[in-house]
Amino acid sequence: MPELPELEAIATRLSERFNGKRIESADVHDALVIHGMTPDRFISGITDKVISSCTNDGKFVLLNLSTGGSIVINPMLAGRFRVADAGRKPLKRDVFTLQFHNDLLSYTDSKRMSRVYLVVDDDFSAVKGFEGRGPSALADNLTEGLFLERFKRFRGHIKNVLTNQRFITGIGNAYADEILLYAGILPFRRISTLNAAESVRLYRAMRDVLSRYRKMMMKRTLTELAIEKRDFLMIHGKGGGICPLCGGRISEVTANRFRTNYCQTCQK
Ligand SMILES: [Zn+2]
Structure with missing residues (x-):
């Protein structure tokens, strides 16, 4: 599942490649993944439009159109962006393809769990899980003070709160484990049991871990990001190690x- 470090890198790579380029034609290959409108309306709404920027917002990737509106994508577990040569035939896992002058951008999802929308007039109400979210985990204005203040409003296991997008956006299952290792806090503790020093340690670990992994992801190409090789993780996926x-x-x-x-020695 791509999380904030990958999604910021993906948006950066897409921007470098497609900003200012016109979508000459578009195809939908898996209508199940397109939400809020028919595939025909989705296609006609983006054909001939120019991409002005590609951004990420929490777990969403936005391809913004110069005439207003955005293609909004929640990749969920297995959504991937790939650039192919113009004219390549659709593959089995393609959800949609955008044909540019010299490039083809394909969006694939082997699990068919992604949610793709075309948003117009800044009306995100149809986009599931978009509204009511907290700030990005790496937002400049998410200060230690604001983090601690927001933290107090939530209840439950600490890992569930960290991955709750209503608290802060961008953290998923893998990076939550990494952050908690560095914070020295067990994932199943209730947040009401954390003392002030532990809460501060959690904030600092979150910023440090995500910044470090974002820096690594920013060096990757779109193809490398699509493979999502996470061999650098310290603890997640390393059970028994x-x-x-x-x-x-x-x-x-x-x-x-x-x-x-988690580590029973390092985390309390
Ligand atoms: Zn340890």
Whole structure:
């Protein structure tokens, strides 16, 4: 699942390649993933439009059109962007393809869980999970003070709160585990049990870990980002392995299909 570091890098790569370019034609290959309108309306709404910018907003990627409006994509678990040579035939996993003068941008999703919208007039009400979200986890204005103040309004297990987009946006299952390792806090603790020093440590670990991984992702090409190789992760997905901080054994718990990894020595 792409999270904030990957999505910022993806938006940057898409911008470099497609800003100022005209969508000569568009095709929808998997209508299930297009929400809020028919594929025909989606296609006619974007054909001949110029991409003005590509941005990310939490877990969404936006392809903004120079005439107003945006293609809004929530990649969920398996949505991927790929650039191909113009004229390539559609592949089985393509959701939609955008034909530019010399390039083809394909958006694929092997799990068919993505949600793709065409938003006009800044009306995001149809986009599931877009409104009512918190600030981005790396937003400049998300100060330690604001983080702590927002944190107090939530209840439950700390990992669930960190990945709750209504609290802050951009953190998913993998980076939450990484952040909690560096903060030294167990994922299943209730946030009401954290003392002031632990809350501050959590904020700092979140900013440090996400900034570091964003820096790494920014060096990757769109193709590399589509492969989503995360061999650099310290603890997530490493159950039974060795904790890089203490040399102890990494624990693993799976709940609701989501895996959580943690170190019983480093995290309290
Ligand atoms: Zn450890």
